[in-house]
Amino acid sequence: MNQTFTHPGVFVSADQLAFMREKVAAYEDPWYVAYQQITASEYASLTRPSSPESVVDCGSGDGGNPVCSRERKDALAAYTQALCWSLTGDVAHAQKAIDIMDDWSAVLTAHTGSNAPLQAGWAGSSWARAAELVRHTFSGPWPRMERFAELLRSVYLPMVLHNRPEYTKTYNGNWELMMMEAGIFISVFLDDPDSYDMALEIFRQRVLAYIYLEKDGPTPNPPVPSWAGNQAKIMSYWHNPVQLVNGVSQETCRDFEHTGYGIDSISHVAETTRIQGNDLYQDPDFKDRLRHALGLHTRYANGVGSVEEISGPRDPEVSVYLGPVTEPGYNALHHRLGVPMDQTGDYTERHRPQGTNTLWVAWETLTHAQNPY
Structure with missing residues (x-):
């Protein structure tokens, strides 16, 4: 397309x-x-700290690793702050969203563990929503925006598009729907039509089988x-x-x-x-x-x-x-x-x-x- x-x-x-x-x-x-x-909500607090990690290792049920929950919640916080900015015009919320995204783009390198593709989908969807709102509604500076875009491009997008697990009874369909959601969202933010088309075609087939x-x-x-x-x-x-x-x-x-x-x-x-x-x-x-x-x-x-x-x-x-x-x-x-x-x-x-x-x-x-x- x-x-x-x-x-x-x-x-x-x-x-x-x-x-x-x-x-x-x-x-x-x-x-x-x-x-x-x-x-x-806690996600709208301007004093809420973020907790980035270089590797997010997630097994079934998070495998007991609290980093998985922190990544998802930080991504939700970035999206929440971006929404608050869009609704109120309070620059502090836009800056808070940027700070959270910058914190993670400075250190995150990989998702590992059996739930890595799903985790990347959950967090990637929220990150992409946050980044899209800030990039296209906030006129202030975001000097490290390209670094965050590269994080989505190199760490999240390959995980959700090219790490499709085996179809077994333990791998249920919400996984791939979630992964393609993140793939489509990230592709829009990156202006990447090839990845968008790939994710959308996989998504269409999954809906028919879900x-x-x-x-x-x-x-x-x-x-x-x-x-x-x-x-x-x-x-x-x-x-x-x-x-x-x-x-x-x-x-x-x-x-x-x-x-x-x-x-x-x-x-x-x-x-x-x-x-x-x-x-x-x-x-x-x-x-x-x-x-x-x-x-x-x-x-x-x-x-x-x-x-x-x-x-x-x-x-x-x-x-x-x-x-x-x-x-x-x-x-x-x-x-x-x-x-x-x-x-x-x-x-x-x-x-x-x-x-x-x-x-x-x-x-x-x-x-x-x-x-x-």
């Missing part, structure tokens, strides 16, 4: 930022209460071509649902929290492609998969019916905790495109303001609630 990028264009656009500023300045809810939530539609047939789409026709292997990978209906995810029968990670990454990428002029929401298949996934999972999270209709009895039972992950998709499909989404609307409005999950999801009521742009 001969892509020319729009900036700021990672997850939020200039028009979306202007809408947020207008609503917050008018003390309108849910935006003002969401603004109060963000400013009260959310089921009945038109797919009696077996979900395989994550890799070599699995085609191997129903037992695919169903095991999908945690053995007892029923397949529109919107079931590869991780529904695992738990809803991880499924929510995947659904929100799908929304994040779609928001970015819309800003960049190749709007995934206009693809009927993509739109249907996202709307059905949101509808099915919010229905069970709302207490309507039992997930055992899909999972069958489990020990332990499948958790239906979904998390703060519905705002962008609900806004895009319902408010922008007019798709009826009663269950998703009920869930979203009852859980406002949607804050952060301390991984990479952050402040999406503020950025996307009823945002028309």
Whole structure:
């Protein structure tokens, strides 16, 4: 693709930022209460220290290494500070975001461990959002911006694009969706159309193999071509649902929290492609998969019916905790495109303001609630 990028264009656009500023300045809810939530958080503190490391080693469950959590939280803090700058015009927030990014670009050289690609995805997504906002909305100096860009280019981008783990039952689909989200975000910041195209193509294929539609047939789409026709292997990978209906995810029968990670990454990428002029929401298949996934999972999270209709009895039972992950998709499909989404609307409005999950999801009521742009 001969892509020319729009900036700021990672997850939020200039028009979306202007809408947020207008609503917050008018003390309108849910935006003002969401603004109060963000400013009260630790991530908005101008005195919050950052904790960079040269190597971030992350195994399953962080492997007991607190550096993994610190990297993610510092990346979230940089994004939070950049948002605060964009909303308030307070230069101190822009400078704080720059300071955090400079601290990490001075020392970080690698991610290691079994969870390295996922960790790089989580942190890389937040870093790219922060860097994009600062670079394209702040007119003050950022002398080490190119050093941070090189960090994203040489440490994060290869990890998320070229370190795709084996497809096994223990490697669930939210990984690759997260990794491609970071790849797409970083590519926009770097004005790198080749990496953008690569990440977007991998992402498209992963969505087809992550959310089921009945038109797919009696077996979900395989994550890799070599699995085609191997129903037992695919169903095991999908945690053995007892029923397949529109919107079931590869991780529904695992738990809803991880499924929510995947659904929100799908929304994040779609928001970015819309800003960049190749709007995934206009693809009927993509739109249907996202709307059905949101509808099915919010229905069970709302207490309507039992997930055992899909999972069958489990020990332990499948958790239906979904998390703060519905705002962008609900806004895009319902408010922008007019798709009826009663269950998703009920869930979203009852859980406002949607804050952060301390991984990479952050402040999406503020950025996307009823945002028309």
